[in-house]
Amino acid sequence: MVHYRTGALALTAVLMMSTAAMAQDKRIVTYNADFDPAPLAAMEQVIASFEEANPDIDVQLNNFDHEGYKTSIRNFLSADAPDLANWYAGNRMKPFVDAGQFADVSDVWEENGLKESLASALPSMTFDDKQWGVPYTYYQWGIYYNKDAYEAAGVELPGPEGVTWDQFVQSCEKFQAEEIDCVTTGTKALWPGAGIFDYMNLRTNGYEFHMQLTGGEVAWTDDRVKATFAEFAKVQPYITRNHAALDWQDAAALLVQGKAANYVMGNFAVAVFKEGGMTDENLGFMGFPTITEGVPRAEDAPTDTVHVTSGAKNPEDARKFLAYLATAEAQTTINNAMGQLPINKDATVGDDQFLQAGFEMLSTADGGIAQFFDRDAPAEMAKAGMEGFQEFMVKPENVDRILERLEKIRGRVY
Amino acid sequence: MANTVWKANQRSLAPWLFLAPGLIMFIVYVIIPIFQSMWISFYDWDGLGEKTWLGLANYAELLDDDAFYTSLKNNVIWLVLYMLALPAGLLIAIFLNQSIRGMRLYKSLFFFPFVISQVVVGLMFSWFYAPDFGLFYNLIESLTGQGIAILADDRFVTYGIIVAGLWPQIAYVMILYLTGLNNVAPDQVEAARLDGAKGWKMLWYVVLPQLRPATFIAVVVTVIGALRSFDLVSVMTDGGPYGSSRVLSFYMYEQALSEYGYRMGYGAAIAVVLFAIMMIFISGFIWKMWRDERGR
Numbered sequence: 204m205v206h207y208r209t210g211a212l213a214l215t216a217v218l219m220m221s222t223a224a225m226a227q228d229k230r231i232v233t234y235n236a237d238f239d240p241a242p243l244a245a246m247e248q249v250i251a252s253f254e255e256a257n258p259d260i261d262v263q264l265n266n267f268d269h270e271g272y273k274t275s276i277r278n279f280l281s282a283d284a285p286d287l288a289n290w291y292a293g294n295r296m297k298p299f300v301d302a303g304q305f306a307d308v309s310d311v312w313e314e315n316g317l318k319e320s321l322a323s324a325l326p327s328m329t330f331d332d333k334q335w336g337v338p339y340t341y342y343q344w345g346i347y348y349n350k351d352a353y354e355a356a357g358v359e360l361p362g363p364e365g366v367t368w369d370q371f372v373q374s375c376e377k378f379q380a381e382e383i384d385c386v387t388t389g390t391k392a393l394w395p396g397a398g399i400f401d402y403m404n405l406r407t408n409g410y411e412f413h414m415q416l417t418g419g420e421v422a423w424t425d426d427r428v429k430a431t432f433a434e435f436a437k438v439q440p441y442i443t444r445n446h447a448a449l450d451w452q453d454a455a456a457l458l459v460q461g462k463a464a465n466y467v468m469g470n471f472a473v474a475v476f477k478e479g480g481m482t483d484e485n486l487g488f489m490g491f492p493t494i495t496e497g498v499p500r501a502e503d504a505p506t507d508t509v510h511v512t513s514g515a516k517n518p519e520d521a522r523k524f525l526a527y528l529a530t531a532e533a534q535t536t537i538n539n540a541m542g543q544l545p546i547n548k549d550a551t552v553g554d555d556q557f558l559q560a561g562f563e564m565l566s567t568a569d570g571g572i573a574q575f576f577d578r579d580a581p582a583e584m585a586k587a588g589m590e591g592f593q594e595f596m597v598k599p600e601n602v603d604r605i606l607e608r609l610e611k612i613r614g615r616v617y
Numbered sequence: 618m619a620n621t622v623w624k625a626n627q628r629s630l631a632p633w634l635f636l637a638p639g640l641i642m643f644i645v646y647v648i649i650p651i652f653q654s655m656w657i658s659f660y661d662w663d664g665l666g667e668k669t670w671l672g673l674a675n676y677a678e679l680l681d682d683d684a685f686y687t688s689l690k691n692n693v694i695w696l697v698l699y700m701l702a703l704p705a706g707l708l709i710a711i712f713l714n715q716s717i718r719g720m721r722l723y724k725s726l727f728f729f730p731f732v733i734s735q736v737v738v739g740l741m742f743s744w745f746y747a748p749d750f751g752l753f754y755n756l757i758e759s760l761t762g763q764g765i766a767i768l769a770d771d772r773f774v775t776y777g778i779i780v781a782g783l784w785p786q787i788a789y790v791m792i793l794y795l796t797g798l799n800n801v802a803p804d805q806v807e808a809a810r811l812d813g814a815k816g817w818k819m820l821w822y823v824v825l826p827q828l829r830p831a832t833f834i835a836v837v838v839t840v841i842g843a844l845r846s847f848d849l850v851s852v853m854t855d856g857g858p859y860g861s862s863r864v865l866s867f868y869m870y871e872q873a874l875s876e877y878g879y880r881m882g883y884g885a886a887i888a889v890v891l892f893a894i895m896m897i898f899i900s901g902f903i904w905k906m907w908r909d910e911r912g913r
Contacts, residue, residue, distance in 0.1 A: 273876050277664055298879075302665040391857060445748035447858035448769035577877070586877035594859035597769070608683065615678075 229261040232520045233285040234509075236264055237272035245540030252536075253527045260520045280304045284514030286521040292327040292338055292506040293574035294417070294581055299510075300335050306511040306518060308525060309333045315526045323565070324506050324546045327574055336510035337525045339534055342470040342543040343561030344398055344503040344575070350485045352464040356381040365489040368406075368434075375441040378464050385441035387463030389449030390596065393589040396446070397576035399467045400435070400592045401503050406494035407431045410501035410571035417579035419617030423609040432595065432602050434494050439599045447593055455479065467491070469505070473557050474542065488560050501570030505578060506546065587612045651892065658885035664873075668882075675886035684860050685887070688868040691775050692844065692894070695864060698779045699786060699843035703835055706790025707828075711820075713791070714798045724795065731788035739852030742781035743768060768854050771861035778849050778862060786842055790835045797831030798824075833905070840898050844891070865891040 238246055243266055250262045265285065267275065276288065280299065290296050290305075299305045312318055312334045318325055324338040353360050358374045366374070375385035390396040404413050408427050415421045416428065443454060443463060455472055457463040459479035466472065476486050493500070509528055511521045527533055534545035539553045544562055552562045565572065577585040591605040623630070658675055660668040679685045713724050730738065745753050748766040758764035767777035801824055809823045825832075847866040850856060856863040856871060863871070865887055871877075873884025 270876075274874070277879075281665065298663065298665065302663075304665070391855065393855075393857070445766035445769045448746070448748055448766040582877040582879065586871075590857070590859040593857065597771075597858060 229259055230517055230520050232260060232262045232287065232517050232524055234262055234264045234287040234524075235267065235272075235276075235279060235285040236287075236289040236509075237267045237269045238289075239269075242537065242541040245537040248540075249528065249533045249537055252533075253524060256527070257520075257523065260523070262524060280512060280514070284512040286512065286515040286517050287524065288510050288512055290336065290508055290510055291574070291578055292324060292336075292508050293578040295574070295578040296335060296508065296510070297330060297581070300330050304513050305335045306513050306515065307333045308336060308511055308522065311337065311522050311525050311529075315529060317529050320531070320548055321529060321546045322548065323572060327506055327572070328508065336508040337529050338506045338508045338546045339528050340538050340541055340543045341504045341506040341546060341565075341572075343565055344402070344467070344469050345561070345564065346465050346489050346491055347458065347468055347472060347476065348465045348487045348489070349458050349461055349463070349481070350487050352378070352383050352458075352461045353487075355461060356383055356464065358464075361487065361489045366492050368492045368494045371492050372437050374464075375438060379441055383461070384443040384457060384463040386438055386465050386467065387443040387454045387457045388446050388467065388596075389443075389451045389454035390446045390589075390593045391448060391450050393586070393593060394575075394577055395451045395454070395468070396592040396596060397585075397589045398469070398503065399596075400431075400588075401573060401576050402467060402491040403435045403494070404428075404431045405501045405503070405570070405573060406491060406498065407434050408495070409498040410573065413501070413573060414571075414579065417576065417584070419581075419584065419613055423606045423613055428606065429602075432599075432606075435595065436599050436602075439596055442596055447597060469503075470543065470557055470561055473555075483556055488557050490564050499570035500568055502565055502568045502572055503575050504544075504565055504572045505575045581616055584609075584612060584616045654885045654888050654892075657881055658883075658889050660882045662881040663879045664881050665879075671882065675883050678883065679886055679890065684863060684868060687860060688863040688865045688887075691862065691864045694775055695779060695782075695843040695846055696840065698776070699783065699839050700836075702783055702786040702790045702839050703832070705783070705787045706835065707794050709787065709791045710794035710798060714795060728788050728792055730785040731792070733785070735782075735785070735848040736852050738781055738785055739778075739849045742777070742784075742849075743853045746777055768862075769858050771858055774854060774858065774862040778846075778853050781853065782842070782846060782849050786839060789838060789842075793831050793835045793838075794828065797828045801827045833902075837902055841895070844895055844898075865894075 234250075236243075236246065243264075246264065250264060254260060254262060272289070276290070279285065280288065281304070284304070290299065296305065312321075317334075317337070321328075321338060324341070325334075328334045328336060328338060348361070350360060356374075356378045358377050378385040386399070388395045388399060401413070404416065407430055408416075412421065412427060416423070416425075421428070443449070443457060446454065451468070451472070452475060454463070454466060455468075455475045456479060458466045459476055459481055473486070490500070490502070509525060511518055511525060515521050529547060531545070531547045531549040531551075534547040534550040538545040538550065542553065542555065542558065544552060544558060544565065552558055573579055576588060580588060587609060591609050594605055595602055657668075659670065659672060661671050661675075662668040709727060713720065713727060745751050746767040748754050748764060748769070754764045754766060765773065767773045805823060805827070806819070809819055814823060845866055846864055847870065850862055850864055850867045851870075854862045856867050869884045869887040869891065871884075872880045872887060878884065
């Protein structure tokens with residue numbers, strides 16, 4: 204490990220020296236990121252137009268793969284910090300804020316009126332009344348469904364208003380009679396199960412309670428949590444039986460093949476459904492049904508962010524880049540390429556029907572926007588919680604034991 | 618002056634000089650980290666911020682941690698079942714120890730699973746067990762009408778992974794025994810045969826005693842293989858479903874280094890426990906080797 208690190212450092216040092224020699228007259232901003240190919244191309248486009256407007260700045264993007272990035276960010280932030288780094292909003296960035304590794308960028312928010320234009324993401328970027336980064340994209344979660352499966356089971360298609368919770372549970376019985384999984388998911392990597400729990404809890408108890416629970420202020424053995432699991436138990440028998448052995452893509456295949464009817468997922472799954480052969484014609488989207496009447500509708504929409512590091516060698520120009528990334532123009536470009544939603548309210552949303560539906564859904568969510576269970580709850584609680592949800596979806600009779608275990612962990616984590 | 622010191626002590630200094638590169642590497646990369654891990658296990662540390670001294674609190678927490686007991690139990694299951702590699706490897710080795718045309722090819726085919734990476738073995742077996750399209754799943758389904766997703770069932774998952782691990786391990790033990798069998802003295806076998814020994818008796822009283830060195834090495838590599846079982850768990854289940862296939866090495870990684878972990882102190886405490894368990898076996902082996910060497 205030590206070997207590898209010094210080797211990599213030496214290599215980057217050499218590379219940086221050679222590029223520095225080429226662009227001596229420019230001020231360099233280094234940027235570590237974890238983009239997939241399409242968003243990477245879009246970000247390079249954004250960088251190119253930024254450099255055009257600021258010819259004296261050279262932004263050098265260093266791209267990682269996702270999983271590698273998550274493990275290496277801790278190393279590079281303390282050993283050899285870039286000026287800019289990708290990360291996530293909410294509690295997920297708190298360890299870095301607490302350790303003083305992300306810089307306070309409240310000035311960027313003030314000077315550019317971002318509290319106005321990026322208002323929807325302001326709460327999730329704020330700790331101690333300061334902002335610690337700039338969000339550039341998010342995407343909705345909801346229920347994606349296969350219309351062919353609905354037809355095969357003789358279930359009426361959901362209208363534009365979606366369905367009621369009772370209708371949804373009843374339709375599950377019909378799907379079961381046709382041997383179609385009413386709800387599918389693949390919890391091998393744990394997180395897809397958390398999406399279902401988030402919505403169960405948001406719809407049963409609302410946003411405030413969900414935030415208190417993920418923030419460790421409410422006991423897991425609270426009656427309201429038990430109420431959430433009581434609702435969860437209504438659909439549990441209709442969830443794909445072997446979900447614990449499936450990746451989320453495997454479950455997506457079940458939906459595509461019509462072996463499953465509904466999938467609680469993030470919008471990024473649309474690309475996978477379409478690769479599998481689904482079209483705008485037979486793929487449907489709806490918000491998660493209301494469970495408790497009168498609870499303001501809240502949604503899950505994980506937000507991706509860019510931060511200035513505390514070890515930045517060129518924080519001024521890095522801030523300039525952040526300000527540019529927050530503009531409507533930059534957010535339109537990158538989100539059209541990513542197939543996701545811009546945060547800036549003046550940006551244009553792509554004309555894809557799922558994006559439009561998501562934009563409509565998120566901009567009218569009067570309850571609030573949650574980040575997703577593993578970003579709202581601290582890491583250790585998130586891991587234990589997601590294991591608990593997985594166990595519940597296999598063995599619902601263990602619910603009390605699971606909740607007691609989570610409560611014990613809550614006592615330790617917060 | 619310096620020259621005379623060198624001359625006077627040349628014989629005692631020279632071996633140390635030759636040992637020095639190896640010793641230094643061993644101390645820097647093995648011995649010192651062992652003590653560092655022990656030291657870290659007394660702290661609460663997220664790998665970034667300040668360390669907080671906890672004393673034995675990490676170990677106290679371990680005693681009250683269900684996941685730790687699950688891992689420990691699974692480690693014991695691994696140890697016991699991994700020992701099956703010894704008789705299985707011996708059996709195949711004896712079977713292959715014949716001079717038939719093309720035997721080299723068969724031997725290399727049997728050895729093949731040990732050559733491929735554990736990650737590939739894990740992937741192959743997860744497809745083998747996979748619900749809906751896995752060979753094993755479909756086989757069970759056609760026999761009983763109800764398929765079993767081994768890797769999603771907390772009752773079977775550990776055994777499913779151990780079977781995957783045994784496949785290359787048997788090949789390894791087999792190759793050890795094959796080389797051992799080459800050294801079995803033919804005159805002793807001949808003499809035993811003249812005295813009327815055959816079958817089990819021949820194996821037990823004549824062949825096995827001569828295979829003792831091979832058995833010793835096979836036990837050592839199998840015990841260590843079972844205790845450091847990490848790659849298969851990580852590739853096939855990631856410790857799931859709900860943590861029921863965790864082993865100590867994987868739990869340590871999860872707590873200290875994984876995406877949701879970064880409890881360095883707690884991870885280090887698990888590592889120390891694992892080290893203590895390994896130490897029991899390792900000191901046993903060292904003691905045996907030392908005794909054998911003196912005996913001769």
